[in-house]
Amino acid sequence: MSARSKILFILLAGAGHGNWAWDKLHILLLKLGFLVLPIERIGKDRVRYLQEVVSAVGGYDHVVIVAHSIATADVVDLAGYDELQSGKVSWVLVAPPPIGFDLSYQLYIVFAAGVKLLRSAVKENNAVLMISGKMAYKFLFSEIPAYAYHAIFVDGKLRPEPLLKWFVFGRYEKLLPRGLPGYAYVVVPMRDAMVPARFQLRLAGRLGAEVFQIVGAPHDVMFTHPESLARVLQEIVEQVTGIEP
Template sequence: MAETFVLVHGAWHGAWCWGAVINQLEKLGDHAYAVDLPGHGMNRADRSKVTLESYVDSVAEFIERQDLKNVVLAGHSLGGLTIPGVAAKIPARIKRVVWVTALVALDGQPIVDPATSPLAALAESQPEKSIPIEMMGKEFLDGLSNDMAPAVKEYVLSAVGPQPIGPMIAAVPMAPYFATGIPSSYLVCEDDKTPVAGAPNWHPHFSSRLKNPTLKFVKSGHEVMFTHPVECARALHELARGE
């Protein structure tokens, strides 16, 4: 039976980043869609007004508009903040939620403290309260692209757009998602070197915050959609089937 995937991008990215993975999922006989979150890609929302709630609403509304059912909802990186809200909003349409080397928040807490984080202060000084990826610094960019060919890195960095701070400083409600009982999975990218405050490793630091998640491991850095799309799609396909 074909699986139905809705793929949510992370910070700075857009639906475009999932192109190769969608192609591979379709080769496996599945259906896959990617959504531009507000302020990203072709979604021209005012970045200064973008919130985590608007992220959640945009994905939920897409799923409802397309009348999708038994959806495997997958989020990469910062997309991990959006997907639990979507699942809690429309649980009857969601089969499984997959964090793809993604952030998992603690219930009621933001990923970035708006009062103390230099990132929040930096965003406030920028147009549209958004941060260009270049301002994240060399250590972050090197970690993000540690296994990317130079040409791929150049393409990705040329395609990304500024990241609104709103969703990053929002309290993330996890309890409503856990209350749904929808199964969780975590796709571990074993070579992910992207630095995150308080997280020496994305797994198990973030994956351990989920309740009994199934795990799949891919030998990849953070940008798995570009460097290992075949393996990423295969892992998502297997997770969708409970394998």
């Protein structure tokens, strides 16, 4: 049995939100050699649905739970289960581009879930929050506590340099405390057009926290670039578990 066959991806599509992108992501992950379990809410009561996710975690070396932002309420509930409060579980929350949604409301739901998820799970889990849109930075710095994220991707690429432990973004520098415990991945779409070129990323001093690698993807990766998302997920697993490509 290969090492990758002991890693499970759980795809949470929310309430009837199956689409071609999730299906393609499923196929791509299978081609990469991972096990994939899509779990839908259709036809199940909430308790049964959540327990199905929790029960699937056992027997694997590492589990990556990938949730569309429409399923953020599910993520918040799942983060409270003891079985998922473990270093063997990584979380990926994918926020979609504003297609058919009110952007501000959609982002608020995503960030509200992200706050609760990171506060409850970040000390043990490897949390990944993928955000997008014009309101992203407002919510990032006002709603999510600074201790919850110690790694932010740069230019849409995984950056392995261990010294990239913080970033300071323009006027928000004063909101970022130093040396706080905990770690997480945070994916911020720096390619988003709302980011003016004059704002430069600057690295701040050394932190006392453990920091994993920095990953990223375009904000519309879920819908237009599932191949990119599959590669990002592969990189996350390889970094967290040490499994080589």
